Amino acid sequence: MDTQITLRVDGAAHPLTVDTRTTLLDALRERLRNTSPKKGCDHGQCGACTVLLDGRRVNSCLVLAVTVGDAEVTTSDGLAEGDRPHALHRSFVEHDAFQCGYCTPGQVCSAAGVLAEARAGWPSAVTDDLHAADAELTDEEIRERMSGNLCRCAAYANIVPAVAAVAEAEGVRR
Amino acid sequence: MREFRYERAADVAGAVALLADAPQGAFLGGGTNLVDLMKLGVATPDVLVDVRELTSREVTELPDGGLRIGAGVPNADLAADRRVRERFPVLAQALLAGASGQLRNRATTGGNLLQRTRCGYFTDVTRPCNKRSPGSGCGALEGVHRNHAILGQTLAGSDHPATCVATHPSDMAVAMVALDAVVRVHGPDGERAVPITDLHRLPGDDPSRDTTLRHGELITAIDLPALGMPSRYRKVRDRASFAFALVSIAAALRVEDGVVHDVRLALGGVAHAPWRATAAEHVLRGLPATEDSFARAAESELEAATPLRDNGFKVPLARNLIVRTLVDLAESSR
Numbered sequence: 001m002d003t004q005i006t007l008r009v010d011g012a013a014h015p016l017t018v019d020t021r022t023t024l025l026d027a028l029r030e031r032l033r034n035t036s037p038k039k040g041c042d043h044g045q046c047g048a049c050t051v052l053l054d055g056r057r058v059n060s061c062l063v064l065a066v067t068v069g070d071a072e073v074t075t076s077d078g079l080a081e082g083d084r085p086h087a088l089h090r091s092f093v094e095h096d097a098f099q100c101g102y103c104t105p106g107q108v109c110s111a112a113g114v115l116a117e118a119r120a121g122w123p124s125a126v127t128d129d130l131h132a133a134d135a136e137l138t139d140e141e142i143r144e145r146m147s148g149n150l151c152r153c154a155a156y157a158n159i160v161p162a163v164a165a166v167a168e169a170e171g172v173r174r
Numbered sequence: 175m176r177e178f179r180y181e182r183a184a185d186v187a188g189a190v191a192l193l194a195d196a197p198q199g200a201f202l203g204g205g206t207n208l209v210d211l212m213k214l215g216v217a218t219p220d221v222l223v224d225v226r227e228l229t230s231r232e233v234t235e236l237p238d239g240g241l242r243i244g245a246g247v248p249n250a251d252l253a254a255d256r257r258v259r260e261r262f263p264v265l266a267q268a269l270l271a272g273a274s275g276q277l278r279n280r281a282t283t284g285g286n287l288l289q290r291t292r293c294g295y296f297t298d299v300t301r302p303c304n305k306r307s308p309g310s311g312c313g314a315l316e317g318v319h320r321n322h323a324i325l326g327q328t329l330a331g332s333d334h335p336a337t338c339v340a341t342h343p344s345d346m347a348v349a350m351v352a353l354d355a356v357v358r359v360h361g362p363d364g365e366r367a368v369p370i371t372d373l374h375r376l377p378g379d380d381p382s383r384d385t386t387l388r389h390g391e392l393i394t395a396i397d398l399p400a401l402g403m404p405s406r407y408r409k410v411r412d413r414a415s416f417a418f419a420l421v422s423i424a425a426a427l428r429v430e431d432g433v434v435h436d437v438r439l440a441l442g443g444v445a446h447a448p449w450r451a452t453a454a455e456h457v458l459r460g461l462p463a464t465e466d467s468f469a470r471a472a473e474s475e476l477e478a479a480t481p482l483r484d485n486g487f488k489v490p491l492a493r494n495l496i497v498r499t500l501v502d503l504a505e506s507s508r
Contacts, residue, residue, distance in 0.1 A: 147415035148274025
């Protein structure tokens with residue numbers, strides 16, 4: 001059933017007619033040709049499709065495009081400022097935090113979400129003190145908080161330090 | 175995926191009215207489970223009424239020191255709420271033990287209570303499943319059932335139309351069952367309050383129904399009465415993160431003069447519904463708060479267990495989890 005929507009993606013508004021069954025992921029990739037978010041499992045289990053919706057990380061494969069409304073969609077591409085890569089992009093390159101790269105845009109968006117959640121003081125399943133005012137992104141915390149992003153090349157050993165380096169620069173890791 | 179009409183309403187009453195006219199319609203919350211089930215062909219609504227932004231996204235104070243949680247509060251926000259972390263750590267821990275950061279951002283409190291089992295036979299439309307397709311049989315009974323129920327199943331034989339050995343997947347619901355939460359519901363016949371222990375049902379002779387809600391009833395809020403004793407959630411799973419529970423426990427314990435004064439116990443991963451361990455609670459009240467007492471209580475609860483061929487390990491796992499968690503809580507209340 002066709003419905004008119006306007007998707008706001010990486011700073012630009014896109015009027016679209018979509019079938020109500022279209023996911024945000026498919027709208028981005030197939031209609032707007034934004035292939036930054038990837039389709040891995042298409043069931044919310046692998047994290048390759050992760051984007052930010054009003055700054056919060058979500059699995060775009062489980063979000064119906066008609067439900068997005070006025071929310072701002074940010075893909076890994078949109079985290080860059082023009083030709084200037086985001087600190088996470090640079091850190092992933094510097095730490096060799098990928099092999100094939102398919103999961104990387106999802107990893108980067110998820111890591112951006114992790115940093116924002118830590119700045120807001122959100123705890124995780126491995127946080128000992130639920131009452132702590134601040135969250136600190138130890139390696140263990142990064143592993144737990146990034147567990148919704150799988151990497152079939154198993155670049156985890158380099159993804160953790162890539163995220164940790166940015167966390168340190170942002171003051172959410174000592 | 176079946177074609178569907180997408181609707182929004184101006185208010186809760188409008189959403190309820192929309193669904194009352196659509197016997198095959200469904201409410202859409204965060205969609206993290208429903209959209210997946212629609213892709214799999216397991217859920218086939220012809221109308222979706224989007225309520226994600228309709229029900230409250232606020233956590234507010236109740237007069238007794240409890241909290242009212244709007245059904246639209248995302249799981250992530252609820253886990254991060256300072257009042258939840260201080261007064262109901264068992265709930266914050268349960269939420270944080272569930273799903274992934276991305277899913278917790280999108281999933282709602284109301285939707286979490288209504289998520290469906292992840293039994294592999296339920297989610298595969300080519301397999302028999304009495305829950306998805308009543309009368310088709312139960313693939314799990316003689317099939318892959320290592321992570322299925324050990325309590326409260328319907329075990330009438332593999333060809334019995336009602337057999338169901340699925341488990342409820344929610345962590346959050348287990349904590350809320352231990353907390354005696356009250357679910358506020360708005361339906362075609364008005365509003366009502368459902369004690370959460372009456373919300374989820376055992377399979378009985380109709381495994382297709384997970385809850386006692388009627389078609390068109392919308393969860394609007396969940397009330398948590400004040401607790402006033404130490405509580406915690408512990409989850410055992412095959413992976414360190416992002417996996418459903420093999421067995422989990424939500425527990426709260428008040429010890430006075432070395433004696434169990436009050437206790438709440440609920441288990442996850444063991445039954446078709448979050449399992450309130452009333453037998454264990456009954457045994458424990460008034461007993462010395464010792465490991466021996468905790469073991470006696472656990473064993474009295476698990477006497478009724480009817481494990482399947484490959485999930486007998488859950489019985490000692492549940493026993494040990496109960497004992498260990500109560501020992502920890504007894505130490506923290508000294």
